[in-house]
Amino acid sequence: MDKVLPEARDAVADIEDGATIAVGGFGTAGVPWCLIQALLERGTRRLTIVTNNCGINGLGLATLLREHRIERVIASYIGQNQIFAEQYLNGEIEVELNPQGTLAERLRAGGAGIAAFYTPTGVDTPVGDGGIPTRYGPGGSVLAQTRPKEVRTFVVGGESRRYVLEEAIVTDFALIRATVADRHGNATFHAAARNFNPDFAMAARTAIVEAERVVDAGEIDPDNVHLPGIFVQRVVAVAAGQRS
Amino acid sequence: MDKVLPEARDAVADIEDGATIAVGGFGTAGVPWCLIQALLERGTRRLTIVTNNCGINGLGLATLLREHRIERVIASYIGQNQIFAEQYLNGEIEVELNPQGTLAERLRAGGAGIAAFYTPTGVDTPVGDGGIPTRYGPGGSVLAQTRPKEVRTFVVGGESRRYVLEEAIVTDFALIRATVADRHGNATFHAAARNFNPDFAMAARTAIVEAERVVDAGEIDPDNVHLPGIFVQRVVAVAAGQRS
Amino acid sequence: MAARAAQELQDGEYVNLGIGLPTLIPKYLSSDKHIVLHSENGVLAIGAECAPDDADPDIIDAGSAPVTVVAGASFCSSSMSFAMIRGGHLDVTVLGALQVSASGDLANWAVPGQLVRGMGGAMDLAAGARRVLVLTDHVARDGSPKLVERCTLPLTGRAVVDRIITNLGVLDVTSDGFVVVELAPGVSLEVLRTSTGAPVALTSWSLGGNPQPVG
């Protein structure tokens, strides 16, 4: 069993136009820079991207935005990501904003075979009630917005509370940045580079890991595997610090 | 911050009659033998126990069954656990059987603030349809049985399928066996001794860890903490291999 | 039977073997296949069983037997282990059966009137694995068929079984019901059919792929 491919471009060679891709990373940590770069070079278009913040300082996924490769983003935060904000506002991309914990849990659910779950996050807000703009038209008009979600009361541990129903997300691919991966796909992450990476890998039909170090099976302590190889289909070696 | 208590009996001193307790362990691995023994010695009664198999070969939780301390068990498997089978059949205890993955997920949900979730496991079986005996009466008559659960169709990743709604479990206490714990409650588990322990700790209002080795904060690699200290309220040191 | 089941497993597959008969399969796996064995108590890449004296008491399989792990192994929590199962990440599971219906329903955990000993992980495996193989004697101890038109016992899962391997042969569950894939050496189609509680079809495909004489 050897999941290692020679180059990042080999690992993304079958990502076709219109694919849905979960991309790990939070801020500058744990971003699969090289796989994003390979996808950019491949020229794939009309992508749906699931990600926390869709690039930072013009880097990472922002490079795909700049080349107009993305048509839809499922994320939690735009912040100061200028090109993300611009394309959302000018109607070029459709954006579905999720609470960050809901985003992580929706992909964890997708990976775990859970179809949907009830969370307290977003009850009595536009997340539960609907009305968050998803697509803008000319002049800042709102062409489409989120719809209301089901809200239901449950008693948990003796406490009655209302919860909103959120559905799982499964993607075609996941792009993952790991610190170490072995040839069977087992991976570990250093510090806050872990973030969404394990959840997103689980949610994808094909999870592609770029790792700063690729080792033989058996070199990672079985007690300390952060992402078991069963969730990983492809591994590519990149240099530590390598970003493209 | 120091969550370490001198003795197992100190750690269980406020577990009152009628408490609901999640107890980690699968077979002989990761069983909190010393905390169970301390609970036995304390004499607490009318317990609801959440556990996979409720003791093995007359040991562990089977000792609480033998002393008639348990009135209700939420578990996945009775197997060859003779005293568990006897007390279920003679109506002394109420038993709610769950698919093993559903059991783990219900407690993980309780710990994660998720009220309920839809799982494919158990659709079109007595788990979803109801009818599993929960309490027997004289002569093997069934006094109570599980009720039907909600079943709903979701489309996940393009595939339409039916799922059954399962609710979270939150407990008063959890008894956990770890390999190493630090004074802040961070814990690691060796091999298959991990099993339900992290999920159960998360689900409890008060999680009590017996650890084969107690170390100072900072001695466990932050990348390899299996159970973060935020989920753990008390730690007790036991000897490796110590079972009572 | 276990040897035949071993042939079903392909190089690179992630596989969970249920307790009982399926645990015999690893002995028959050819060494040129790399199969990753999963155990629902949170072990991935199980190796050989080991003698109790050499055993690490914390390394056990779902049947509580002491085992080893091989290179590339990992341990995880129960919720993560069942995320693997339920999330469709297992290529194959091999389970025992009390009954299998012509539409692939599986019953293997409870008999009305007998003590219910719990379903353990069987329902999750039946619902979650991409391919569900059943490994079982063709008929019950009392001679009654286990392969039936409709299960009379409580189900483990509906329409989940893909293929059944018995002492009499190999059958697929198709939209047309049971289809014979192979007959065990010396077993006639007639014997297979009379031992089966539902019609068994014979497709040209199965004829072509079947080295044993049929009928």
Next chain:
Amino acid sequence: MAARAAQELQDGEYVNLGIGLPTLIPKYLSSDKHIVLHSENGVLAIGAECAPDDADPDIIDAGSAPVTVVAGASFCSSSMSFAMIRGGHLDVTVLGALQVSASGDLANWAVPGQLVRGMGGAMDLAAGARRVLVLTDHVARDGSPKLVERCTLPLTGRAVVDRIITNLGVLDVTSDGFVVVELAPGVSLEVLRTSTGAPVALTSWSLGGNPQPVG
């Protein structure tokens, strides 16, 4: 304000500090309190911010600032980090606000007509933390009150805020609406009341516990 907020945190508490003003709090924590700081990107037990030159690029907080961790730290996945938040395991979160209502509704993520920049982890924190403190200027830049009878902006969470710390004082959200706990030095009750868009009650408890002159 950050100094006052620091007083709210008790020894042994697990705390998440939102971006903006709340990140100033750690500077004012007295060294005899052990507070465990959580960051929603999967860091527990954050230490001091550190100079970019000394920084490990993989150790950042939720505001992407380079930080250190202290003894007893752990890293985890996003789903686990939010399990901590949503599951009620955080003792306190300190958040900024655009508006807080007299019934504890919080609005801090969106303004109609302006670009929605996303809620990030704010809604999870508001829904999940056992105690929600708000740290904010008492009035908006245009002088309009931020503490109001009813929020007009889209909510982050309903009935979630426990206590508000502003440049003018400290107020609790109670079933009777806002109640003053403390006035900032030199601030009169009159000023607090005219700066607040809803009635502010004065309980005997708050009088007793308040060293500043009231009225």
